[in-house]
Amino acid sequence: ELPCSIRSFSEAAGVSVGKVLGTMMQMGIGGVNINSQLDLEAAETLAAEMELSIELKAAETLENSLINELEEREDSAESLIARAPVVTFLGHVDHGKTSLLDYLIGINVVKGEAGGITQHIRAYEIDKDGRKVTFVDTPGHEAFTEMRARGANVTDIAVLVVAADDGVMPQTAEAISHAKAAEVPIVVALNKIDLEGVDENRILTQLTEHGLTPSEWGGEVEVVRTSATKGIGMDELLETLLTVAELNEYSANPDREALGVCLESAQEGDRGVSAKLIVQNGTLRVGDVIVCGNSYGRVRAMTDTLNNKPIAEAGPSTPVNVMGFDEAPGAGDRFHVLDDITKAREIAETRTHASSQESLSGSTTKISFDTFQER
Numbered sequence: 594e595l596p597c598s599i600r601s602f603s604e605a606a607g608v609s610v611g612k613v614l615g616t617m618m619q620m621g622i623g624g625v626n627i628n629s630q631l632d633l634e635a636a637e638t639l640a641a642e643m644e645l646s647i648e649l650k651a652a653e654t655l656e657n658s659l660i661n662e663l664e665e666r667e668d669s670a671e672s673l674i675a676r677a678p679v680v681t682f683l684g685h686v687d688h689g690k691t692s693l694l695d696y697l698i699g700i701n702v703v704k705g706e707a708g709g710i711t712q713h714i715r716a717y718e719i720d721k722d723g724r725k726v727t728f729v730d731t732p733g734h735e736a737f738t739e740m741r742a743r744g745a746n747v748t749d750i751a752v753l754v755v756a757a758d759d760g761v762m763p764q765t766a767e768a769i770s771h772a773k774a775a776e777v778p779i780v781v782a783l784n785k786i787d788l789e790g791v792d793e794n795r796i797l798t799q800l801t802e803h804g805l806t807p808s809e810w811g812g813e814v815e816v817v818r819t820s821a822t823k824g825i826g827m828d829e830l831l832e833t834l835l836t837v838a839e840l841n842e843y844s845a846n847p848d849r850e851a852l853g854v855c856l857e858s859a860q861e862g863d864r865g866v867s868a869k870l871i872v873q874n875g876t877l878r879v880g881d882v883i884v885c886g887n888s889y890g891r892v893r894a895m896t897d898t899l900n901n902k903p904i905a906e907a908g909p910s911t912p913v914n915v916m917g918f919d920e921a922p923g924a925g926d927r928f929h930v931l932d933d934i935t936k937a938r939e940i941a942e943t944r945t946h947a948s949s950q951e952s953l954s955g956s957t958t959k960i961s962f963d964t965f966q967e968r
């Protein structure tokens with residue numbers, strides 16, 4: 594049971610103590626004062642009487658106690674090891690994000706894309722002489738703002754891809770604001786440098802106007818000239834990224850329950866749900882109990898995102914395809930590993946309930962659970 598005082602009930606509900614006590618009086622409950630304790634049932638009855646909804650309470654409790662603890666748990670300095678930087682390609686449509694990534698990983702995705710437009714959010718880990726980098730490719734088409742934002746949210750370093758023949762375009766500007774909002778370092782790939790008659794100064798000026806002053810102009814932003822089709826500047830781009838990564842000393846604790854973000858997910862017929870996740874901390878293993886947004890399950894199988902080979906575990910910064918969710922988690926939802934499938938189910942169910950409640954009744958007063966627990 595979760596006792597709460599009349600005081601915290603009134604504060605959480607945003608109604609005066611007098612009104613709460615008055616209602617209780619009408620209900621025939623006397624002899625109570627501001628410090629009297631209500632149990633869950635009494636709080637619910639009272640809320641119903643006052644036409645307040647405290648439906649969300651139980652859900653938020655479990656989330657507060659479990660999920661918040663996992664999110665806020667600090668890793669001791671000794672438990673931390675270096676992890677690969679997560680590098681996201683952002684930029685306007687057709688400026689060459691997928692081509693650059695293809696070149697770096699040595700595969701050719703661009704050829705297989707419908708109309709050459711990326712409609713998914715891809716993530717691959719590559720290994721450069723023992724130094725790993727996780728790359729995330731996002732679509733540049735204007736319809737995919739949400740996917741670019743998602744890419745920016747999981748990223749440590751943003752590569753802003755700007756085609757030299759086109760310059761800063763609307764989705765370039767949008768990508769700049771996503772990267773700035775995420776407070777991550779930005780490296781510019783001035784791509785298609787192989788094309789005739791490009792005016793580099795024009796683009797450096799545009800970048801400066803958007804608050805990205807190139808280092809060659811005394812600013813802080815590295816601008817690397819690249820050609821994804823000719824393979825120009827690719828080593829320099831990778832080295833620049835690895836240098837930024839080294840300066841930032843990204844680290845994580847591999848010896849804890851995994852947590853991270855779902856990039857996208859799909860129902861794959863008989864095979865069930867496949868979700869593409871990025872592990873941000875801890876290690877995800879086959880058999881783990883996992884909850885992500887409204888869905889939950891036990892990790893049945895995991896595969897590498899590059900060649901789809903089965904893998905048994907995925908450490909920090911690793912992108913991975915995960916099978917075993919009961920339904921497709923939402924793109925952008927955070928995932929957590931729990932020790933108990935029942936808890937995972939309860940959390941997923943209460944979240945589902947909460948989101949349907951929210952959509953059903955816009956005017957429901959939610960009583961924050963924090964308030965209940967803290968006082």
Ligand code: GTP
Pocket residue numbers: 684685686687688689690691692693703709710711712731732733734754784785786787788819820821822823
């Ligand atoms: P979206 O995913 O749709 O946002 O596009 P994108 O940024 O991933 O661009 P993509 O890699 O699909 O490249 C678009 C077109 O530009 C393709 O035809 C590429 O072959 C071409 N391209 C990419 N990089 C270069 C380059 O460095 N030089 C030249 N000349 N063409 C390039």
Ligand code: MG
Pocket residue numbers: 690691692709710711730731732733
């Ligand atoms: Mg693309």
